[in-house]
Amino acid sequence: MAEEKFQVIIIGAGMAGAAAAYRLAKAGREVLVVDRGSEPGAKNMTGGRLYTYALEELMPGEWLSAPLEREVTREILMLMTPQDSVAVDTMLGGASRQSYSVLRARFDPWLAAKAEEAGAMLIPGSTVDGLILRDGKVAGIKTGGEELEADLVISAEGVNALVAERAGLIRPVRAQDVAVAAKHVIKLSEEIINERFNTAPGQGAAIMCAGECTRGISGGAFLYTNKDSISLGLVVDSKGWKEAKMPLAEVAENLKQHPALARYIEGGELVEYSAHLVPEGGYPSLPQLYGDGFLLAGDAAGLVVNRGFTVRGMDYAILSGIAAAETANEAIEAGDYSRRTLQSYEARLQKLVLKDLETLKNSHDYLAHTRHLFTTYPALAAGLMKNLYQVDGQPAKKVTGLLKESIRGKLPYFDVFKDILKGGRSL
Known part of the structure; x- marks a missing residue:
C-alpha cells in the first residue's frame, strides 16, 4: 500500500x-x-x-x-385527538428477537x-x-x-x-424528501417501566401515534422503552411543518403532556433532547x-x-x-x-x-397528502368508540348505524372508501 x-x-x-x-x-x-x-x-x-x-x-x-435495549414484544398503534386516544394493543410473545429498541x-x-x-x-x-x-x-x-x-x-x-x-x-x-424529527430521552427505573408497560424484564413496547401528536401535520409520534429510559418523540413532514409555521420544540414538548402518553413518563428525568432530518x-x-x-x-x-x-x-x-x-x-x-x-x-x-x-414507493405520498389522515380520522375513531361504549338509557343501535353516525356530516362516505383503498395499495 x-x-x-x-x-x-x-x-x-x-x-x-x-x-x-x-x-x-x-x-x-x-x-x-x-x-x-x-x-x-x-x-x-x-x-x-x-x-x-x-x-x-x-x-x-x-x-x-x-x-x-429491550426486545419489542408489545406493539401499540394509537390515534389521538387533543384529549382522547384510540389504540390497538398487540402482544407479540412469539416474535422472539425480531427487533430491539436501541440507543x-x-x-x-x-x-x-x-x-x-x-x-x-x-x-x-x-x-x-x-x-x-x-x-x-x-x-x-x-x-x-x-x-x-x-x-x-x-x-x-x-x-x-x-x-x-x-x-x-x-x-x-x-424539502419534500425529508422529515424533521425531535426526540426526548426520559430516564425511569427499569422496574417502573416494566410496571407501566406490563412487560417482563428485558422486554418492551413500541408505540406509534398519529393525529394530535403532530397537530394534524403529516407525520407521527413514537415511543420506545429502553432498559432504564423512554425514547419519546415525533416526526413531521418538513414541507408541512414549514407551511404550518409551528415551533417544533413546542409541539414536541406538548406531546409529553398528552393524557395518553403523560402517564408513561410521569416522574421521569429528561436526560437528552435532539433533532434530526429523516429521509422519507x-x-x-x-x-x-x-x-x-x-x-x-x-x-x-x-x-x-x-x-x-x-x-x-x-x-x-x-x-x-x-x-x-x-x-x-x-x-x-x-x-x-x-x-x-x-x-x-x-x-x-x-x-x-x-x-x-x-x-x-407510494407510501410517502399517501401519508403526506391524505388530508384527513391526521385530523378527521383520529376524531372519527374517538367518536365511534365513545358511541360504542356509551350506555345512557336510550335504545341500542347496531355498530353499522353507529359507524355511519360517526362519519355523517364529517366527510363523504366515498372519500373514506377511497382513502382506505389507496392506503391498502400504498402501505
Whole structure:
C-alpha cells in the first residue's frame, strides 16, 4: 500500500459505515473510517428500533452481545385527538428477537469497535471537507488540510450528505424528501417501566401515534422503552411543518403532556433532547448509488421506508453496508473501480432493500397528502368508540348505524372508501 493510501475509505461511522468497515476488515482489506463525531454515535439520533435479521446477516450470532435495549414484544398503534386516544394493543410473545429498541450512543461505539477489532482504522472527530477527484473518478478524501487517497470511497455520511453533494455526485436534499424529527430521552427505573408497560424484564413496547401528536401535520409520534429510559418523540413532514409555521420544540414538548402518553413518563428525568432530518422521499427520490470510485450507503442513499405503523432505516443501513463491502471486495479482486464494476452494488441492494422501497414507493405520498389522515380520522375513531361504549338509557343501535353516525356530516362516505383503498395499495 502506498503511503497514506487505502483500499477503501468510508465517510461516517454510523450503522452503514461501520457495517461496511466490519465486513471489509474481516476480508483483510485496508479500510479507514472517518467520522466527524468525537466518537461513533455522538451525532447519531434515532427513535429508535433495530430489526435484528440485519445484524444476523452482518455477524451471525456475534450480535447477541450487542448493547441493545429491550426486545419489542408489545406493539401499540394509537390515534389521538387533543384529549382522547384510540389504540390497538398487540402482544407479540412469539416474535422472539425480531427487533430491539436501541440507543445509538451505546450501540454505535460497540459496532465501530467490532470493525476496529477486525482490523479497520477509525479516525473520529475529523470532518471530511471534500473528495479528491481525478478525471471524473473519486480518488480519496480531503480532511484536516490533508489528502488521503483510496481506490474506493463509500459515503455513509447520513441524510445530509454534504460531501457527496458538494462534489456534484448527488443533488441537494429537497424539502419534500425529508422529515424533521425531535426526540426526548426520559430516564425511569427499569422496574417502573416494566410496571407501566406490563412487560417482563428485558422486554418492551413500541408505540406509534398519529393525529394530535403532530397537530394534524403529516407525520407521527413514537415511543420506545429502553432498559432504564423512554425514547419519546415525533416526526413531521418538513414541507408541512414549514407551511404550518409551528415551533417544533413546542409541539414536541406538548406531546409529553398528552393524557395518553403523560402517564408513561410521569416522574421521569429528561436526560437528552435532539433533532434530526429523516429521509422519507422513498424510491422516487433515490440518488445515483454508485459512480467511478464511489458508493453511497445508508441514510445518505435515502434507504428509509415509513409505513406509519413501522419505520425501516437502520436495518437497511446495515444491509447497504454489507452490499457496499461485497461490491468493494469484488472491485478489489478485479482491480477495477469503475461504474461498470460498481453497478453490481445496486443489484445486491435490489434483493431486499430496493425491492421494498419499490413495493412501497407510494407510501410517502399517501401519508403526506391524505388530508384527513391526521385530523378527521383520529376524531372519527374517538367518536365511534365513545358511541360504542356509551350506555345512557336510550335504545341500542347496531355498530353499522353507529359507524355511519360517526362519519355523517364529517366527510363523504366515498372519500373514506377511497382513502382506505389507496392506503391498502400504498402501505
